Every structure is written in structure tokens, then in C-alpha cells.
Amino acid sequence: MAGQTVRLNCSTSDIYSVNWEHVPTGRTSKNYVYLGGTVIVPYNERFSVEKTERGSFALTISAVDSRDSGLYRCIDREGQGEQREAQLAVIGSNPHCTSEEVIDENSCGIKKQEQALLLCNISYSGNTAPSLKCPDLDVTDIVNNVEKSNKTLVSYKLLIGSLPVSVESNHHCYTSRSMVPSLPFKFTVSSVINSTQQLQLSAAGNVTCVANSTGPCSYRWTNESSDIISFDQTLEITAPGRYQCRASCPLKGMPCDVDCLEVVYISTGETPSNFQLAIVILSLVASILLATCLVVAVAICRHRRPKNKHNHLLSVSMQNCLVRRSSTREPDVEYHGEQLQKLVTSGLPENS
Secondary structure, X not given: OOOOOEEEOOEOOOOOOOXXXXXXXXXOOOEEEEEOOEEOOOHHHOEEEEEOOOOEEEEEEOOOOHHHOEEEEEEHHHHOOOEEEXXXXXXXXXXXXXXXXXXXXXXXXXXXXXXXXXXXXXXXXXXXXXXXXXXXXXXXXXXXXXXXXOOOEEEEEEEEOOOOOOOOOOEOOEEOOOOOOOOOEOOOEEEEEXXXXXXXEOOOEEEEOOOEEOOOOEEEEEOOOOOEEEOOOEEEEXXXXXXXXXXXXXXXXXXXXXXXXXXXXXXXXXXXXXXXXXXXXXXXXXXXXXXXXXXXXHHHHHHOOOOOOOOEEEEEOOOEEEEEOOOOOOOOEEEEOHHHHHHHHHOOOOOO
């Protein structure tokens, strides 16, 4: 019966270990169950081998279900010697159910699914296939019911009218011949949404792009020239500029590309601080004032000449104003410091 523990005995007088093989019902190829003293994946989840000193290698299967039905073969001398076979038929098998991916809200124009599809396989004996019950699901219809020619396997496709409130919770189904539930299964609801997230950097560094998606995605980065620069999820940004990240997140095999992140990197060396701007402005003002004072000094020295018109203006600056006498007997006159400041306000003396 489904859900029970089954024990298959195998003993050998040989000093070597044995191999256990399984040929599932409806198949001709074999699977290794026990090889080289180890239970092989995925059988190791519920299968175990108990070895004794007398050469016994008992195969134990816990919570058997339809997947465990079939032919079991024990071969000594590590698969090179004699063999013995045993047939296992699980009656009233618990169903093996898998749910299809359900498409939810998305930004790719793919229609949202209001219903989900559930596929359950059941192995059975007799002429009448068992019915299927899923008490925590709203089963509205059985899409098709396919019976194999040997009358040992039936497949149900069930249409779920409304998804459970908690799609991430475990669900179970069972047959009318057994109240042993199926292995737990979940509904996968997939969603991919555009993101308008923006990030501004003031220094170089690494940026990771994460899509607003329930499933796995692949990524690509482009620069402001729309050139693809990386297919990694994380980008190392070293140069100032604008960068765009987009993700490809398939929904049931259909392509779905969405925007994820926009990054703008502005180097602090390109944007002057307020202090630097103030220094530049003050430098300009000081240059303008200096030039203005120099123009005033030149104008005074030229237009306020003494009555002796033979005197000549030799040079002028902010520090001094030099006037040469027409007579070689008289020395040149140089005005500087406070005298120059007084000259600016009153002009040259008449006898200068």
C-alpha cells in the first residue's frame, strides 16, 4: 500500500558488495539505486541499505509511492555476479503532482492567468482508475484523463479555478483508494515589473542591478551611447556618465525585458564647490578694481600737467607716478605712497 515501508532482502556469500538496480514501471532502462556501497541520488531521500556481517544487503524504502513501482534487481560481486529480481507494485498509490507556472502581473504585455493547471500521475491496479481529490484546491475541471494501455497509470490535468491565498504554501492530493497524500507541491506565480529606480553616484564603485521579478533573470548594462558594456549583474563604474541596466526575465519561456536601474555618476572634480566659486569671484573683483585704479592714475598724471608743459610723464603705476622736468638742472619728481593717493584726489602741483 502507498505510504508504507517496504523491505527487500538480498544475501550473498561473496566477499564483495552488491549492486541494487531499479527498472521503473513502463520503462526498460535501469537506474542504479545502490552502487559501490552508496545509495545514489535521488533514491537516497527515502531508500537505505542495511548491511550485515553475514552478507545481507537489505534494501528499505520508506513511504512508498507510484514512482517506486517496478523491477528491483540485486547483483553480487559488485554487479558482476549472480542476480535476483523482485517486482514491486504499489497499490492505492499516492499521486505524484506538479503544478505549472502561473503568469501574474507583468510589464511585457503577456496576459495574466486567472487559473492554474495541475498535472497528477497515479499508478493503480485493476480495471478502474482511481479518482483524484485535492481538498484545499478549487478544482473546476479535469482537462483530460489519459489511461495507459497496460491500465497501470493514469494522468489527470486539473484546472484550478482560483489560486490559493498563499500560493507559496504546500498542497496535497490523494486518490479515492487511499488517504495517503501526495508529496507536497507548490504553485509558482511569476511576475516581472518595470522599475524606474535611479541612483546618483559621487564616487566610483560597484553597483548591483536587481530586477523586480519573482524568477531568475539575465542582465545587461549599457552606457549613454547605448553600447552594451557588461552582461554581469554587478557593474564596476569608474568613469563619469549615465548607465542603464535592463533585465531579461522569461515568463513560461516567453521573453520579457524590463528596465531595472539608471545610474548617473558625476565626479566631484567636475562640479566646483561653493568655496571654490567664491574664490574665483573674489579674484575677478580684485582684478577689476586694480585695473580701475590704474586707469584713474594714468588719467590724472596725463591731464593734470603742470604749467611747465615741457615736463614729461615717464611712467605710472599703482605705486608711483614719475614726472621728468624740462630743465636738466632740476631733478625728476616721483610721487608714491601717500603722495600718490593725494595726487589722485588733488592733481599735480603747478610748479611740478
